[in-house]
Amino acid sequence: MTVFTHMTMSLDGFIADPDDGIEELFGWYGAGDVAVPSANEGVSLSVDERSAEMLASYMTAGALVCGRRLFDLTDGWGDQHPVGAPVVVVTHRPPEDADRWPRTTFVDSVEAAIERAKDVAGDRNVTIASADIAAQALDLGLVDEVHVSLVPVLMGEGIPYFARLGAAPHRFEDPTVVEGKRATHLAYRVRRD
Amino acid sequence: MTVFTHMTMSLDGFIADPDDGIEELFGWYGAGDVAVPSANEGVSLSVDERSAEMLASYMTAGALVCGRRLFDLTDGWGDQHPVGAPVVVVTHRPPEDADRWPRTTFVDSVEAAIERAKDVAGDRNVTIASADIAAQALDLGLVDEVHVSLVPVLMGEGIPYFARLGAAPHRFEDPTVVEGKRATHLAYRVRRD
Numbered sequence: 001m002t003v004f005t006h007m008t009m010s011l012d013g014f015i016a017d018p019d020d021g022i023e024e025l026f027g028w029y030g031a032g033d034v035a036v037p038s039a040n041e042g043v044s045l046s047v048d049e050r051s052a053e054m055l056a057s058y059m060t061a062g063a064l065v066c067g068r069r070l071f072d073l074t075d076g077w078g079d080q081h082p083v084g085a086p087v088v089v090v091t092h093r094p095p096e097d098a099d100r101w102p103r104t105t106f107v108d109s110v111e112a113a114i115e116r117a118k119d120v121a122g123d124r125n126v127t128i129a130s131a132d133i134a135a136q137a138l139d140l141g142l143v144d145e146v147h148v149s150l151v152p153v154l155m156g157e158g159i160p161y162f163a164r165l166g167a168a169p170h171r172f173e174d175p176t177v178v179e180g181k182r183a184t185h186l187a188y189r190v191r192r193d
Numbered sequence: 194m195t196v197f198t199h200m201t202m203s204l205d206g207f208i209a210d211p212d213d214g215i216e217e218l219f220g221w222y223g224a225g226d227v228a229v230p231s232a233n234e235g236v237s238l239s240v241d242e243r244s245a246e247m248l249a250s251y252m253t254a255g256a257l258v259c260g261r262r263l264f265d266l267t268d269g270w271g272d273q274h275p276v277g278a279p280v281v282v283v284t285h286r287p288p289e290d291a292d293r294w295p296r297t298t299f300v301d302s303v304e305a306a307i308e309r310a311k312d313v314a315g316d317r318n319v320t321i322a323s324a325d326i327a328a329q330a331l332d333l334g335l336v337d338e339v340h341v342s343l344v345p346v347l348m349g350e351g352i353p354y355f356a357r358l359g360a361a362p363h364r365f366e367d368p369t370v371v372e373g374k375r376a377t378h379l380a381y382r383v384r385r386d
Contacts, residue, residue: 150343156363160205174374188204
């Protein structure tokens with residue numbers, strides 16, 4: 001079982017524009033004709049063949065960790081994240097109507113969230129879906145792999161994937177590379193030496 | 194003939210640490226056993242086979258454009274840049290002892306520097322070696338290709354490759370990818386549509 005983080009990122013390191021817009025970034029999710037099944041019927045993915053294989057592997061994750069901001073932005077994916085896995089949210093103030101999301105749990109620290117997600121996932125992988133949680137988990141040594149779908153655009157400004165790293169440098173092995181259409185998928189294993 | 198910029202960059206977008214240090218980044222220049230000839234005898238490069246091919250192609254550039262800061266940091270490479278090509282420096286105040294660098298010319302704008310470099314290069318390519326000049330040239334539409342040697346490290350802080358882009362977004366074609374040792378080499382062609 002692997003704890004990994006995956007983001008779609010511009011060549012200058014942004015995962016959204018300053019207003020959370022993703023127009024420049026998420027083109028690859030529709031850039032091919034291979035449909036990738038999603039657990040959320042509102043989300044349809046149709047990518048190139050190489051990206052499809054990679055994306056399908058993400059869909060097998062056993063649990064997903066995110067921050068409160070992403071949870072709020074997506075309204076908790078209607079309790080049905082496209083990956084299909086239960087979601088663990090890091091927050092100091094769980095929503096009062098938390099029973100709207102029965103498959104979602106709320107915990108108050110990154111450490112607790114990763115631990116909880118591992119319990120939920122069993123033998124399957126844990127994905128971290130929020131950049132700020134990913135950065136904290138990296139600093140805590142709780143991340144095994146960092147995955148980046150690198151999009152051929154310079155946005156100039158936006159929300160960075162990797163910000164406020166307190167324990168950098170973080171070093172990785174050379175990545176596995178999948179040359180997708182409108183995104184180059186890079187998977188890095190954290191070096192523990 | 195192509196105007197391109199090439200930098201070695203961390204996964205979080207830095208080309209040097211805050212003190213201009215490059216320890217985390219330039220390991221790939223010595224990570225293999227294929228020697229790549231350099232025009233400057235103080236610089237020896239010994240890289241993996243795939244990186245060697247890519248690096249050798251850079252060595253055929255016909256002119257190199259840089260900013261005053263890099264020129265000062267390297268003392269103008271002793272008038273002998275490793276690539277072997279004449280250097281054009283963008284500066285508003287040429288050094289008083291400019292005759293120390295007979296193969297180097299000093300011009301006062303990015304536009305003039307690219308034009309001058311094209312004249313010098315003839316049929317060969319022009320390389321931009323300073324990040325701030327690269328950004329300005331991109332904004333001016335004077336760059337054909339952006340090349341990145343992406344190093345598997347998160348530095349957390351440092352000097353960014355792409356900063357202060359005034360005309361972003363800049364969009365590119367999908368890159369050609371060379372999977373080198375300790376760096377993944379990505380070459381992007383600027384989209385003109």
